[in-house]
Every structure is written in C-alpha cells, then in structure tokens.
Amino acid sequence: MELSERQKKIVEIVKENGPITGEHIADRLDLTRATLRPDLAILTMAGFLEARPRVGYFYTGKTGSELLTEKIKKFKVHEYQSVPIVVKENVSVYDAITTIFLEDVGTLFVVDDQAHLTGVLSRKDLLRASIGQKDLSAIPVHIIMTRMPNIAVCRKEDPLFEVAEILIDRQIDGVPVVKDKENGLEVVGRITKTTITKAFVELVTDTDQHF
Amino acid sequence: MELSERQKKIVEIVKENGPITGEHIADRLDLTRATLRPDLAILTMAGFLEARPRVGYFYTGKTGSELLTEKIKKFKVHEYQSVPIVVKENVSVYDAITTIFLEDVGTLFVVDDQAHLTGVLSRKDLLRASIGQKDLSAIPVHIIMTRMPNIAVCRKEDPLFEVAEILIDRQIDGVPVVKDKENGLEVVGRITKTTITKAFVELVTDTDQHF
Incomplete structure (x- = not known):
C-alpha cells in the first residue's frame, strides 16, 4: 500500500510520540481533527496504527518488521565469519580437492608467496x-581458479x-573476508551460504532465550 | 537476564493489556503497588517495559524480537522452494555431473522407475x-548416492x-521437498542453503518497502 505524504507524517508523529490523541496529531500538523479523520481511519484499518479509547494512537504492527530490519542490518561480518582455508597458487588441483575434503569446506582461497589473495576455488571449479582432465596432480590451481580482480570480497x-x-547476486558459495595490506589483500576469514543459514x-532460536 | 516468575507474569500482563498503570497491574496480581515497585523498576531498567507518565507501562523493546521470531516461524517451505532436478538411478556419474552444470544446482535427487525418491547426490559426492575413478560414464549414480532412509526430507x-x-545439523547443502505417495515419496521441490540465504x-529488503 502506498501512503500519502500526510499519512507518512502522521505515522512518523505517532511513532515518535505515541500514544497520542487525534487532537494532538492535528495540532502538530496545523490541521483540524475532522480533516485527519479519514487518514487516521485508513492507517488504522491498514494496521499501521492502533487506536485505544481514551489513550490515543499507537504505532504497533510494523514496529516488529522495522526493528527486525534494523537488527539484521547491524550484524557484522566479523561476528559470523569462519576461519579461511587457503592454498598456494602452485598447489595441484588434486591436492586442492584433498584439502577441500579434509577441511570440509566448499570454497578455498588461493594466495601468492606474500600471502596475498589471488584467487578463489569453489567445489564447482x-x-x-x-x-x-587426465592428471589432476599435474595442473596447478592457478590455471582453473577465479582470479583477482574478478573476486567478490x-x-x-x-x-x-x-x-x-x-x-x-553473483551466484557464488563463499566470499573471503579481507584486510587491506600495502600491496594486496590478506585473507582473514570467510562468509558462505552456511554462515548465512x-x-x-x-x-529464531536466540530470541527464544529472552524467557 | 533471568526473570522471576512474578516478573514474567507482569510482562505478560503488560503485553496483553498495555498501556496499563502500576495500580492495575497490582490489582490483577492481588498485590500492593508498593510490593510491585522493585519488579517494575527492574523490568523498566532492563528494557522489557517502558513507563510513560500518566499513561502507564508498555511492553516495547522485546516486541520486535518476538514479532521477528513469530514472523520467521511462519515462513513455510512451499513459499520458498525451488524446482527439484531429478535423475534416474541408472544414470552415469558423468551424466549427473553434466546435469549439475547444465541446471546450475548443487544437489540432484535420484528417483526409481516409479519416480519415488531413492537418493541424493551433492557436488561433494x-x-x-x-x-x-577411471571411467565416470560407466558408474551408475546409485553406487555413490546417499540413499533412503538416510536422507533428510x-x-x-x-x-x-x-x-x-x-x-x-546434518551438514548438507539441500533437502528435497516431498509428497507422500502410496509406496514412496514424490519429489516436488528443493530447499538449499541458497534458498535460506x-x-x-x-x-531486510522486503521490510524496507513499507515506506
């Protein structure tokens, strides 16, 4: 539903000052109570506001969604990242596959001799x-990896x-968490679809713990 | 923070009836206002309740988390599931790999001649x-798949x-959505870590659209 400018203002006022009476909302907008009545009726029916006799209007229903959005937007990468598994550029594809099984990860990060990020290897790669391919132990990973600068970090x-x-958006399974160094990027963590899951x-489970 | 039984009751009362005065809360619990004062102070300081002069107590801060939990708990599999990609049991591993690339999925489901679920194939498998393995086109997938009843559905x-x-919990990438049939399970969808991501x-993005 699309709200009018005036309706948005009303919601803002109630959000800031609720519970607030229709009169007081009208005062703040320099309008009469009668002018506002249809807007208040619409906002109440749509669930943006709730009216309680002798108390006034509340901003209720949507607060949950807003708090939720704000809460999720505050989650930072470093609170969720896992340890990155890195291999050198000249490691063979065979050894990379062994590593991916040993470490039980879906994505490996490839680094050069200065430990700077140069590529990413997914299970798909x-x-x-x-x-x-005939001999996987003869092919170095730098031949098949996705390489900088085509890597999302x-x-x-x-x-x-x-x-x-x-x-x-990029249809990938994992992203390296990096730290800027003088001549490149150091890999300090990983975020994957498992992290997000x-x-x-x-x-769901954490909020249960409030009680 | 751990709430006492009485504090939990107060929160419930305010949640149901707020805004409500301290007197009215005391009435409902058959206690005096004075007895409740420390509990109300604690609940207010901890952010469970908010007090507004001449109006009463509100249940505010935690509502967001609760609504969030309730909202997420209502998400149903069928609202999010994608189309399942299935292969027959006698298809070769080589063809399964081709299919996984063509369809660009991470998990294939294996079915028998009655189209009943018999196995799951992940990229890892x-x-x-x-x-x-010498010749992938000579190995049928039923040799390497994870098979019923060891499949989460x-x-x-x-x-x-x-x-x-x-x-x-099971460290897997995808789960088939199934429908019960007389002699087995029909695969009707899939839920993966991509779905959850x-x-x-x-x-975050949907709730932005309220305004």
Whole structure:
C-alpha cells in the first residue's frame, strides 16, 4: 500500500510520540481533527496504527518488521565469519580437492608467496576441472581458479546482509573476508551460504532465550 | 537476564493489556503497588517495559524480537522452494555431473522407475567420485548416492527455519521437498542453503518497502 505524504507524517508523529490523541496529531500538523479523520481511519484499518479509547494512537504492527530490519542490518561480518582455508597458487588441483575434503569446506582461497589473495576455488571449479582432465596432480590451481580482480570480497565491518546479497547476486558459495595490506589483500576469514543459514537459524532460536 | 516468575507474569500482563498503570497491574496480581515497585523498576531498567507518565507501562523493546521470531516461524517451505532436478538411478556419474552444470544446482535427487525418491547426490559426492575413478560414464549414480532412509526430507507445510536447522545439523547443502505417495515419496521441490540465504536477504529488503 502506498501512503500519502500526510499519512507518512502522521505515522512518523505517532511513532515518535505515541500514544497520542487525534487532537494532538492535528495540532502538530496545523490541521483540524475532522480533516485527519479519514487518514487516521485508513492507517488504522491498514494496521499501521492502533487506536485505544481514551489513550490515543499507537504505532504497533510494523514496529516488529522495522526493528527486525534494523537488527539484521547491524550484524557484522566479523561476528559470523569462519576461519579461511587457503592454498598456494602452485598447489595441484588434486591436492586442492584433498584439502577441500579434509577441511570440509566448499570454497578455498588461493594466495601468492606474500600471502596475498589471488584467487578463489569453489567445489564447482574443482568438479569442472576433475572431469575430462587426465592428471589432476599435474595442473596447478592457478590455471582453473577465479582470479583477482574478478573476486567478490568483504571486510570485517561490512554488514552481513550485504555479503548475503553478493552471494545471491553473483551466484557464488563463499566470499573471503579481507584486510587491506600495502600491496594486496590478506585473507582473514570467510562468509558462505552456511554462515548465512546459521545466522538465519539463530534469528529464531536466540530470541527464544529472552524467557 | 533471568526473570522471576512474578516478573514474567507482569510482562505478560503488560503485553496483553498495555498501556496499563502500576495500580492495575497490582490489582490483577492481588498485590500492593508498593510490593510491585522493585519488579517494575527492574523490568523498566532492563528494557522489557517502558513507563510513560500518566499513561502507564508498555511492553516495547522485546516486541520486535518476538514479532521477528513469530514472523520467521511462519515462513513455510512451499513459499520458498525451488524446482527439484531429478535423475534416474541408472544414470552415469558423468551424466549427473553434466546435469549439475547444465541446471546450475548443487544437489540432484535420484528417483526409481516409479519416480519415488531413492537418493541424493551433492557436488561433494560427485567430486569424491570423480577423483580416482577411471571411467565416470560407466558408474551408475546409485553406487555413490546417499540413499533412503538416510536422507533428510521436508514437506511443503513445514516451517522453513526447521529445514535450515536440518541443513546445519546434518551438514548438507539441500533437502528435497516431498509428497507422500502410496509406496514412496514424490519429489516436488528443493530447499538449499541458497534458498535460506535468499530468505535472509528478503528479511531486510522486503521490510524496507513499507515506506
């Protein structure tokens, strides 16, 4: 539903000052009570406001959604990131596959001799390489990895939901958490779809603990 | 913070009847105002209640979390599920890998001739099979798949967050949405970590649209 400018103002006033009577809302807008009556009726029917006799109007229903949005927007990458698993550029595809199983992760990050991020290897990249190739232990990962600058990265103070958006928009499973160094990026963590799924579960289970 | 039984009762009363005065809360509990004063002070300081002069006590701060929890608990599998990609049991591992790339999914479901669910194939299963095996086109998928009854399934009316919990607890990427048939389960959808990540993003972006 689209609210008129005046209706938005009313909601703002009630949000800030509620419970507040119709008279007081009218005063603040320099309008008569009668002028506001249809707006207040619409806002009440639509569930934006709730009216209680002899007390006034409340901003109720939507507060939950707003608080929720604000709460989720405050989740930071560093509160959720896991340990990154990195391999060197000259490691073989075979060894990378072994590492991905040993560490039980979906994404590996590739670094050069200065430990700077140069590439990303997903299970999908490794699966693609593993079919049709003769000798996986003869191919270094830098041949098949997705390489800088085509890699999505995030930093520890970024909001978690922005990284979730990147995962969806770019159709990838994981993003490295990086720290800026003089000549490149150091990998300090990882955020994956598993991280986001865990955060989603915590949204439900953590709030149960208030009681 | 742990609330006493009496404090929990007060919160419940304010939640149901707020705004409500201290006197009225005391009446409902058959106690004096003076007895309740310390409890009300604690609940107000802790942010469970808010007091407004000449109006009474509100249940405010935690409503957001509660509404959030309730909202997320209402998300149903069928509102979020994607189309399942299925293969027959005698399809080769090579063809399954081709399918996983063509369809761009992370999980395939395996069915028998009656189209009943018999197994699940993840990228991880296929990657494991693809290294060390000589001829992937000679191995049928039923050799390497995870098979019934060791498969986690969900149904379309299940809460989405319960499936998210299954994904985390069992460390899997996807779960089939099934329908009960006379002699087995029909696969009608899929829920994956991508589904949950999308739902997480929507929590933030959808609520923005109220204004």
